[in-house]
Amino acid sequence: MTQLLLTSSQWKEVLISMGILAGSFVLGRLLLLILDRVVIRILESTRTEFDNALLEALRLPVFLLSIFIGLQIGVQRLPFFPEEWVVYRNHSFFILYWMLAILASVRVVNRITAWYDQKMVEQTDSTLDEQVLPFARRVLLVLIGFIALILFLSHFEVNISAFVTTLGIGSLAVALAARATLEDTINGFVIMADRPFRIGDRIEILELDTWGDVKDVGLRSTRIRTRDNRMVVIPNSVIGTSLIVNHSIPSTVYRVETHVGVGYGTDIDQARQVMIDAVSSQGWVMKDRRIEALFVEWGDYAMIFRVRCWIENYVETRRILDKLNSCLYDALTDAGIDLPYPTYTVYHRMEEDQRKGFVRAFQSPPNSG
Numbered sequence: 001m002t003q004l005l006l007t008s009s010q011w012k013e014v015l016i017s018m019g020i021l022a023g024s025f026v027l028g029r030l031l032l033l034i035l036d037r038v039v040i041r042i043l044e045s046t047r048t049e050f051d052n053a054l055l056e057a058l059r060l061p062v063f064l065l066s067i068f069i070g071l072q073i074g075v076q077r078l079p080f081f082p083e084e085w086v087v088y089r090n091h092s093f094f095i096l097y098w099m100l101a102i103l104a105s106v107r108v109v110n111r112i113t114a115w116y117d118q119k120m121v122e123q124t125d126s127t128l129d130e131q132v133l134p135f136a137r138r139v140l141l142v143l144i145g146f147i148a149l150i151l152f153l154s155h156f157e158v159n160i161s162a163f164v165t166t167l168g169i170g171s172l173a174v175a176l177a178a179r180a181t182l183e184d185t186i187n188g189f190v191i192m193a194d195r196p197f198r199i200g201d202r203i204e205i206l207e208l209d210t211w212g213d214v215k216d217v218g219l220r221s222t223r224i225r226t227r228d229n230r231m232v233v234i235p236n237s238v239i240g241t242s243l244i245v246n247h248s249i250p251s252t253v254y255r256v257e258t259h260v261g262v263g264y265g266t267d268i269d270q271a272r273q274v275m276i277d278a279v280s281s282q283g284w285v286m287k288d289r290r291i292e293a294l295f296v297e298w299g300d301y302a303m304i305f306r307v308r309c310w311i312e313n314y315v316e317t318r319r320i321l322d323k324l325n326s327c328l329y330d331a332l333t334d335a336g337i338d339l340p341y342p343t344y345t346v347y348h349r350m351e352e353d354q355r356k357g358f359v360r361a362f363q364s365p366p367n368s369g
Contacts, residue, residue, distance in 0.1 A: 010078075017074030024070020028063040035059060050115060057111035061104035068096050094155055098148065105144045113137045135219070180237070184220040187240035191217060201248035202314060205234070208242065227318075247314045253286070254314035258324055260293075261302030263338030268295060271305065271337055278331030279309050284320060286310040302340045 035055060072093050113133050153160045197203050197214055203224070204211035212226035222239055224232045247254065262271050275293040279285055289310035297304035307328060311320050332339055 013078055017078055020074040020077075021067070021070045024066050024073075027070070028066035031062055031066060032059060035062070050112070053111045053115035054108065057107040058104060061100055061107065064100055064103075068093070068100060071096075091156075098152060098155075102144065102148050106141065109137060109140045109144070180235075181220065183237040184235050187236035188217070188219040190240060191222070191236060196244055197246050197248075201246055204245040204247065205239065206243045206245065208234070208238070210234070211245075211247075252313045252315075253289075253310060254317060255289075255308055255310050256317055256320050256324060257306055257308035258321060258328070259296075260305045260307055260328055260332070261299055261340065262305065262332065263302060263340045266303065266337055268303070270335070271303075271332070274331050274335045274337065275305065275307050275328055278327045279307065279324065282323065282327055284311060284316070284323060286312060301342055 039055060075089060113136070117133055150160055197217075199214050199217065201214050202212065203214060205224075210224065210226070210232055212224040212232065214222065215225050215231070216223040219236075221233050221235050224234065226232060260275065272293040272295070276291050279291050280287070285291065286309070291309045292307070294306045294308075295303060296306045307324070309324070311317070329339070
């Protein structure tokens with residue numbers, strides 16, 4: 001007895017296969033329930049939400065994978081398909097799993113980048129993260145698409161060697177043409193990962209003799225506003241190969257110092273005490289930090305002292321140096337301590353006949369005519 005071109009035994013096999021498919025659907029729902037009720041509770045005990053974002057990205061692919069496996073088992077067990085249909089059946093299941101892999105990869109990339117955007121970028125002042133994330137997401141999605149295309153063509157035995165070779169040569173040509181841009185961009189990623197400075201930090205680039213406050217960090221360049229309110233745009237590749245002094249790290253506390261020369265013959269202990277007392281009486285100096293006046297050098301015309309103290313904020317460095325030098329000058333002057341300046345004695349040797357002529361020249365009366 002046949003019904004709709006199938007025998008009763010064949011319909012029985014179809015019903016069993018449909019039962020397997022329904023069972024795979026139930027199994028998929030059970031897996032989702034386990035993920036939501038059991039795994040999610042385990043992940044809540046972790047410090048980061050990265051695993052939660054990854055789990056959310058994989059929920060739908062896991063459910064679909066269960067259904068696809070049940071469908072494949074149910075179809076492959078049916079014995080009455082024509083032999084020539086087997087190839088098309090295998091290709092069909094490859095396409096299903098291929099699409100599922102693409103879906104899972106795209107969801108993972110989107111969820112992870114969204115998690116990083118929400119949890120990590122909010123903790124930084126730099127705009128570099130906001131620029132890098134969309135760029136990195138696009139690069140990853142393009143890479144996924146490229147790998148998926150190669151796998152698809154390879155499965156159907158399409159020769160892709162010429163395609164890959166052409167793509168490689170084209171990529172090399174683009175890389176050579178945009179070498180400077182790529183170098184700046186790569187260094188932008190390095191700055192984001194290493195974080196030698198943040199927006200608002202005062203930095204000094206020794207090789208360029210440039211210092212100021214960081215206003216923006218981009219993919220290609222970093223902008224620094226100098227103290228005379230000028231914006232300096234520096235390529236990230238230059239910053240990546242330069243020595244950088246960050247005056248804002250580890251804190252805003254800063255030590256200022258100046259050099260003072262006192263005359264030879266001065267009582268060293270007296271001079272030192274006068275300078276320390278003068279700095280200690282100032283309101284801008286940190287009283288809980290050491291104030292020092294160190295005799296550091298035998299100068300050509302004076303004994304050189306290095307006077308140094310601490311201030312609460314590096315921003316006031318230039319103005320504090322003015323106040324420091326002023327209070328030292330007033331205190332040393334009031335104490336009667338000599339502050340010598342450079343003096344030179346010039347000796348000019350003359351022969352006897354030249355000396356007599358020189359004297360007569362000064363002694364002879366001016367010509368009245």
